[in-house]
Amino acid sequence: MAKSPGPPVGGTAVSRQAPGSARGRGLFITLEGPDGSGKTSQAARLAATLGAGGVDVVLAREPGGTELGERLRELLLHRDDLVIDPLTDAFLFNAARTQLVAEVIRPALAAGRTVVCARFADSTLAYQGYGAGLDLAILRTLEAIATGALRPDLTILLDLPVEAGLARKRRGRAALTRFESRVDVAFHRRVRDGFLRLARAEPERWRVIDAARPRSTVATEVTVAARSLLEARRGERERV
Numbered sequence: 223m224a225k226s227p228g229p230p231v232g233g234t235a236v237s238r239q240a241p242g243s244a245r246g247r248g249l250f251i252t253l254e255g256p257d258g259s260g261k262t263s264q265a266a267r268l269a270a271t272l273g274a275g276g277v278d279v280v281l282a283r284e285p286g287g288t289e290l291g292e293r294l295r296e297l298l299l300h301r302d303d304l305v306i307d308p309l310t311d312a313f314l315f316n317a318a319r320t321q322l323v324a325e326v327i328r329p330a331l332a333a334g335r336t337v338v339c340a341r342f343a344d345s346t347l348a349y350q351g352y353g354a355g356l357d358l359a360i361l362r363t364l365e366a367i368a369t370g371a372l373r374p375d376l377t378i379l380l381d382l383p384v385e386a387g388l389a390r391k392r393r394g395r396a397a398l399t400r401f402e403s404r405v406d407v408a409f410h411r412r413v414r415d416g417f418l419r420l421a422r423a424e425p426e427r428w429r430v431i432d433a434a435r436p437r438s439t440v441a442t443e444v445t446v447a448a449r450s451l452l453e454a455r456r457g458e459r460e461r462v
């Protein structure tokens with residue numbers, strides 16, 4: 223079992239229900255959004271709420287969630303002394319992702335567990351693609367290699383205006399990441415618009431939630447979105 227290098231590390235079991243592959247592949251739910259949209263806390267809240275309701279949940283985050291991933295996270299987000307080319311970023315985020323999928327996400331889904339992950343491959347499309355200008359087709363190829371074509375069943379976009387998100391981050395206690403300390407508001411606008419485009423292009427997978435509202439309101443909507451998918455899946459299984 224991998225040692226947890228620091229909270230909140232992915233692969234955290236939030237309920238102790240016995241895994242059962244007889245229930246079929248578990249659901250994969252991701253939360254995405256610009257910096258300061260509250261993904262990390264909403265992901266934890268969602269996992270706790272579902273867990274309390276008897277759903278067998280694993281909570282993960284990107285970049286990170288594995289021992290290697292957490293070390294890459296440190297390099298990617300908290301080393302302002304490094305100059306990192308956007309393509310290098312794309313490789314490294316995808317390297318962390320490969321490890322997370324192999325070590326945590328696939329085994330959990332195969333055991334019939336629900337995986338809630340704060341950020342996933344759409345973040346690379348939004349930040350390195352729409353934000354930093356890398357070719358989206360190349361990024362999608364890298365993504366397919368890294369994930370083995372695993373895609374979320376539901377992606378919740380916590381959307382809010384860039385200025386509001388960055389202001390929240392600056393008020394917070396956590397150290398700013400390399401992307402958050404970037405004063406380039408235009409970059410963050412492209413990232414937000416990128417997420418919105420991705421959501422519009424695949425409305426059956428995405429739910430867009432206005433994250434500028436109080437946390438508890440947002441949490442309720444996040445839970446409703448996840449529960450309706452879980453119930454739909456349960457209904458499908460009962461029919462077969």
Ligand code: TYD
Pocket residue numbers: 257258262284285299315340341342343345346347349350396399401402
């Ligand atoms: P974030 O998820 O916001 O972590 P925290 O909530 O702990 O601050 O930080 C991750 C940062 O990394 C964020 O600025 C977005 C960026 N990022 C990318 O640029 N590409 C990616 O593929 C991923 C997963 C994240």
